[in-house]
Amino acid sequence: MLTILTAKEHIEKFTSGHSLPCLMSCVDAKGKYLQVVVKFRSTVHGNKTGLICEAMASMFAKDLKLTTPQPFIVSLDPDLEKAELDKTIQKNIRDSSGLNFGTLRLPTQYSVVPTGPRLPLSLYDAAAQVLAFDLLIGNADRHKDKPNCLMSDTQIAVLDHEIAFPEARGEHRPKPWEIGGLAFIQSHVFLSKLKGEIPDLNPIRNALNQLPKGHFEQYLAALPEDWSSAPVAESIVSHLEQVKNNSKKYFETLRHLLR
Ligand SMILES: Nc1ncnc2c1ncn2[C@@H]1O[C@H](COP(=O)(O)OP(=O)(O)O)[C@@H](O)[C@H]1O
Numbered sequence: 001m002l003t004i005l006t007a008k009e010h011i012e013k014f015t016s017g018h019s020l021p022c023l024m025s026c027v028d029a030k031g032k033y034l035q036v037v038v039k040f041r042s043t044v045h046g047n048k049t050g051l052i053c054e055a056m057a058s059m060f061a062k063d064l065k066l067t068t069p070q071p072f073i074v075s076l077d078p079d080l081e082k083a084e085l086d087k088t089i090q091k092n093i094r095d096s097s098g099l100n101f102g103t104l105r106l107p108t109q110y111s112v113v114p115t116g117p118r119l120p121l122s123l124y125d126a127a128a129q130v131l132a133f134d135l136l137i138g139n140a141d142r143h144k145d146k147p148n149c150l151m152s153d154t155q156i157a158v159l160d161h162e163i164a165f166p167e168a169r170g171e172h173r174p175k176p177w178e179i180g181g182l183a184f185i186q187s188h189v190f191l192s193k194l195k196g197e198i199p200d201l202n203p204i205r206n207a208l209n210q211l212p213k214g215h216f217e218q219y220l221a222a223l224p225e226d227w228s229s230a231p232v233a234e235s236i237v238s239h240l241e242q243v244k245n246n247s248k249k250y251f252e253t254l255r256h257l258l259r
């Protein structure tokens with residue numbers, strides 16, 4: 001089960017995202033305090049569906065050995081709203097009582113991805129894992145104007161997966177190993193930087209192939225019951241199982257895309 005925290009205090013709001021996530025001081029069941037970026041159920045795309053996508057993508061990213069901050073389920077303390085001075089955030093807190101999604105604040109050495117045509121050499125392979133991951137989860141929300149990832153000297157941390165998994169919103173797109181299945185990724189922040197390169201995709205390929213059969217059922221078990229019982233959660237598990245079963249074809253298709 002993803003750890004459930006209680007948000008106790010609002011520290012800072014992030015204005016870079018449309019959903020106005022907030023950095024909050026949160027406490028776990030043992031009384032340990034953590035700084036977590038909380039995404040409000042009332043402001044993410046698709047509300048509960050968006051949060052389920054966030055949680056599923058985050059668990060999958062960890063299993064594929066990508067860098068991503070630790071995910072949490074966050075319940076908002078009722079006193080938060082009373083203590084809040086910003087009217088917009090006060091409303092977001094009020095409209096998001098119950099469970100929300102959060103990620104552990106990344107260390108300060110992570111900063112925005114450069115928008116220039118080239119990446120530092122040390123980040124090419126990391127960028128390729130991110131592109132391969134986004135194709136697998138159907139995530140078109142990582143482009144030049146909105147990279148939704150933060151980088152350090154050696155790593156790229158992925159964030160913001162509320163509109164991944166098009167099947168969760170009833171969208172029918174070809175799967176990434178099918179004809180036309182990679183077309184949605186044309187404006188991806190790393191695609192033009194990687195075209196013509198030969199990045200090492202073995203880390204993500206091996207991590208995917210090593211996941212045991214039935215592994216994605218554990219993702220359902222990790223969600224709060226109210227989320228795991230939603231049909232969208234089942235549809236994401238079914239998508240991920242297909243991803244695993246078609247990985248050979250997928251990586252061949254991706255090689256063609258990068259040529
Ligand atoms: N765990 C985190 N650590 C540090 N910064 C974060 C974290 N999560 C989000 N952010 C910052 O907040 C911004 C908005 O978060 P994001 O999940 O992209 O929200 P939105 O869905 O509103 O775009 C990110 O671009 C990033 O700068």
Ligand SMILES: [Mg+2]
Pocket residue numbers: 016017018146148160
């Ligand atoms: Mg964002």
